[in-house]
Amino acid sequence: MTTPLTMAPSRRSDGTPVLTVSGEIDMSNAGELDAALSGALSGASVDGHALLVDLSAVEYLDSAGLTVLFAHAPRIELVANDLLAPVLTISGLVQVTTVHGMGS
């Protein structure tokens, strides 16, 4: 049984590329996230925009997922939720990338 995780690339009206992630991210599926991120960033579609990774539907994120996010940090922005806030803050990810949606 693998950890439930879905990822959906999309684009906002202003052309910003978006990767919407939902479910839980741990060492069993961090590789999938990495692949999805790499895919989303590799396309010419990025056009100088940062990739907006929407994690607001992620219920669990551990250091395996963080490591993936760190690896892509310069080129992504995050949308987070309150549940993830402590992990993102403690890990220092908030300092290297822009995180939206934290704090009530």
Place this chain on the structure above:
Amino acid sequence: MSAEDGQPVELLFPGGGEMARRMRGYPWSGISMGDPGTWPASLRTACRICLTSRFPMIVWWGEELRFLYNDAYLPLLGSKHPALAKPGDEVWTEIWHTIGPMLRSVMDSGEATWSEDLLLPMNRHGYWEETYWTYSYSPLHDDDGVVRGVFTAVSDTTERFIGERRLAVLQDLGAQAGHARSVAEACRLVAEALERSGADVPFSAIYLRRPGTDELTPAATSPRDANVSPLPGGPGGWPVDQVLRTGESVVLTDVAERFGALPSGGWQTPPTQAVVLPLAGETGGGMIGVMVLAASAGRALDEAYESFLGLVARQTAALVNAAVAYQLQQRRAEELTELDRAKTAFFSNVSHEFRTPLTLIMGPVEELRTALAGDGERVPADRLRAELDVVHRNGLRLGKLVNTLLDFSRIEAGRMRARYEPVDLAAVTTDLAGVFRSAVEKAGLAFEVDCPPLDEPVYVDRGMWEKVVLNLLSNALKFTFDGSVRVTLRAKDGHAVVTVADTGIGIPRHELPRLFERFHRVDSARSRSNEGSGIGLALVKELVGLHGGTIDAESAEGEGTAFTIRLPFGSAHLPPDGLVAPPPPDTASTDTASTDTAASAARSAAPYVEEALRWLPEGPESPEDETEALAARADGPRPRILVADDNADMRDYLRRLLRPAYEVDVVTDGQAALEAVRADAPDLVVSDVMMPRLDGLRLVAALRADPRTAAVPVLLLSARAGQEAGIEGLDAGADDYLVKPFSADELLARVRATVERARLRAHHLRWHAAMIESLQEAFFVADENGAVIEVNAAFADIVGYGPEGLPYLPRHPWLPAETDDPVTYRRLAEAYQRVTSHGSGSCVVPLRHGDGHQVWVAATFVAVADPGTGERRIVGTLRDVTAEHYLVQRETALAALSVRVSEAGSVSDALTGALAELREVWRARHVTAALWHDEVEPTLFRAGPVSEAGTETGTEAGHATGTGKGTGWLDLPAELRDRLAELRGYPPLRPLASEADGAGVSLEHPAGILTLWIDLGQNRPFTAEDQTLLALLTGHLGQGLHRVHQLDQQREAAVALQRAILGPSHLPAGFAVRYEPATRPLEVGGDWYDIVPLPDERIGIVVGDCVGRGLEAAAVMGQLRSACRALLLQEAGPAQVLTALDKFAALVPGARCTTVFCGVLDTTTGRLVYSSAGHLPGILAHPDGRTELLEGGRSTPLAVWPGRPRPEDVRTMPARSTLLLYTDGLVERRRRALTTGIDQASAAVQDGRSAPIEDLATQVMRRMAPDTGYSDDVALLLYRQPAPLEVAFPAESSQLAPVRTALRDWLNRCELNPAMIQNILVAAGEACANAIEHGHRDAPGRTVRLRAVATAGDLYLTVADSGNWKSPRPEANTHRGRGVALMRALMQRVTIHPGAAGTTVDMHARIPR
């Protein structure tokens, strides 16, 4: 040379002093310090300060601490100068061990230090000197702030320090004033004080001058045992004689040459110098001695030292003089006391001398007056004459006494008017001697008078001469019992020499010098009479002295005494105004003169002769009147009285007074009286106090000391007046006391009363004796030494020793020897001790009867004073308590044995306990038992020896073939093995006693035959009573062992039962239980708990309490518990379960009134449905600190009201709350409300709500336990909602999600907030991920375990795997390192325990309220 920076050396080393000059000229660049131009500013400044200061100062510089100093320091440096810039340790080698470390510490720490009054033995003036210095050490920094040197300012405190110490010595000496009672003590005190002052006076000696001579004798030294004597061939000893002669002190500088090494007083070298000083006497007096005082080698003997030693000598002289004065004063006081004593004795004696004749005058006169008043004509003439003779004689004696005293006082006052006339001394002396002839011859002595006429007359006062000769003759007669009295007259060397010699008892040599002393009487001499004032010979000496003559005495004890008088011829030595002319030869013929002389002599001599005659024995007593004798016979036996008096008149007088009513015997002194009484005891002794040979007081003492005569009453007559004399007589043991002069009536009344009293007393004594004899109890009297001196008939019966063996000296034959029976010995000693301290004591002890058997007695002792003699006696009674003793012993031993056996937890315990008891009963050395079963060698049980205090030192049991420290069968003495083996052949419970040392018996043991031997030690018989007791005790023991054996079996069964019925062996998570049975050794009782897992994560919970305890209650409990469990498993609700149990309990005997709490708990929700059959309410502790009682669903205990529906209640346990169910043993206490106990239990649970559940169970049991332990069964059940989560999963990453889901569920049940849940999920997830990673690497497929526990306020997580973690290194493994960092950030505490078998991660988070 000038400094490189241009500063001239004059500025660097200023001044014109020697050191400044030397420093300027020193080749600095040649040593490590370098050129002064390169010196740091601080060194240069220090040098300037140093050189310009008047105080001694030093600069130590550099690693070698090079030594720079100023002119003021030169004297301290002494001969070491010059030492400029030398390394410090080369300069001050001898004190470097002291100052080196101090300097080093300043260098190292940079902190200043100092030392005060530092003793530095210093050789600066050519000798090792004791010097004291106060040094300060300050750090010197270089320009970089590094400590490079030390700056030292020095002050010499030697003078002050030594001065203070010397002052203390003088104060110490001064403090001795007033303590000495003698010169020797004064010297000793001085020496002791100086011994304490060795640093200043290493050696001293005091020589004292022998009074009146120039001889000196050593009196004391310090140190006390100093052995100082002149070296052979040396310059000689101390010049003490010279100092005594000149009075000038002498200083010696060659002490070592004279004596070698004197004591050094702690200094390193012995003294070389000393002062010999005179000790001056009191002002005006000469010197009292000489004192030697050695000077310490550590100080030069300078003026100050000399004056100090002079003060020591002065103090010493003052102390010795004070002692001399004290002794003088003391001697004066003693002399005065002696004079006072002599005078008192004189007056006392003189008074006696007066009183005796006075009595003998007054008595007869009184009698005659009475007779004349009655019927004057009837007084027979011869009686009248006899009475008047007595009165006359005693009148003369009184007159003589008065004259003697008058003479004496005249001489004393110098008013004696002598009339010296030339007389024919031969004629006068012969005449005087002649009047004594009849008396001397009557005494049976030869009397020789050899006085040939002299060539010239001698000037004498006739009256005085008469007194001289008569006194000497009277004296000779008084003290001579055999032989002769001799008077001779010769002319020799211009003197007339008169000698009066006797062959009497003589005078002890030591008494001779005091013979002529006034008031002095030669004591304890045998004499014809004890009368005498002690002034006769003194008077003689005075009288002879008035004649310019001398008198001497020569004497040898037992041979005789000779008095020699020398009178010079002529009159030149006499006062002219005392001379009278000789009677003219024509007015009286020689015949007439001679007749006159003889008549005068007879007249003067009469009192002397009369007195002397009365000392002599008389003829046989005149036979008693026929009529008196007849009257006596008619009255029956008359009381007999013995009269003892050395005065014949007094004897006659007393006999005459007493004869009408009593039979009277007379003797002349105390010794004769004592013999007469011993020969045939009279009814009364009337005795004078002052008598020759044995006086009255000593007579009484002698009579009282002898038991045969102790009861004879004595009436003392004394001339000595005063209360003291009376007390003295009564103290000695006299019955009454009469002071002369006494009246006849008084005497008769006293005699009558005393005789009467004595008769009554004799009667009492007989009555007393009869009473004691009739006593049933043994009675004895012991004297103060413990010797038994009186026993009665019962004593002979009980103890077997009768009066015929008296006295019985300690150790008494009926006492056991200390070694045989130390306990008895100690008890008796304690009882005696109590008699001594409290006046009475008692004890119960075994004695050895005369025929050898043991008898137990209750002994009571009382200390009394003998009314007759005042001596201390111990009176005791003994009651035979043998029978009672054995009865009590039997009962006590039985009871003790029963207790031992009943207390035992096993047959083996019971047996060892019983052996210890047996050993106690017989106070045996040891008791050994052998249990014979199938094996070859028996099992041994042994009660070891008893220590002296009687405490048990150990009882051991060991199998014969076993190992360890227990005594094995083969370790036993062969004799004991034989005995134990032999006993097997005897019927059980038949004791077999040996001759002397013990007894054995066999009995049936559940496992075979048991034989035991009691070793009593040496020489203790095992009596028939002992055998009975042993049979009885071993009989009980056998029964007891079987009983214990049965109990053993029962217990084994009960333990098995308990294992079967007491609760589940494996508890579901979240529960903790305790069970405490009230009855040991059983481990089950009437209380129980049960936890029954049911479908759907539900659990049945039961706590119940059957009536009663022990095995019976346990049996009932077992049935109810099983029934209840079965009902729950049938899916019945709590109320249904209890209703069914009601019916069941009604059928089980003893099950009625059981209380039960029954509940069904849904562990997923915490919902608890419960019903209570009269059980105590459950306690629910909320996580916020509140507690509530589960009081719903209550009804009656089981089977009380069968068929009645039971209520139910529902309570949902909040997350992290704790439930406590219990039985009344936990909370019920005597004299305390049940609610108090419940409140305490509530508080205990509440306080422990954050503790793990197992810990909480322990805490509650401990906290609720009474001091003496639980007295009732206690069952306790605790549950905390939710139960801990325990997940085990294979180490695969796919497991992470399901584990997380389970944990999230559980955390939700814990009702934590979502943020905290998320944090815990991440932390746990990281730990699990780590475990999985290591699992993959090291041991794929291994199991990882996650456990989560919540309490009210805390949450604990444990993740355990089988792999090895590496310490996190983010750069090597970024995301793993990040994981650990996350764990630490999200949890309060994370501990990683790596281990060989795997790694465990413990995490803790506090749950906010």
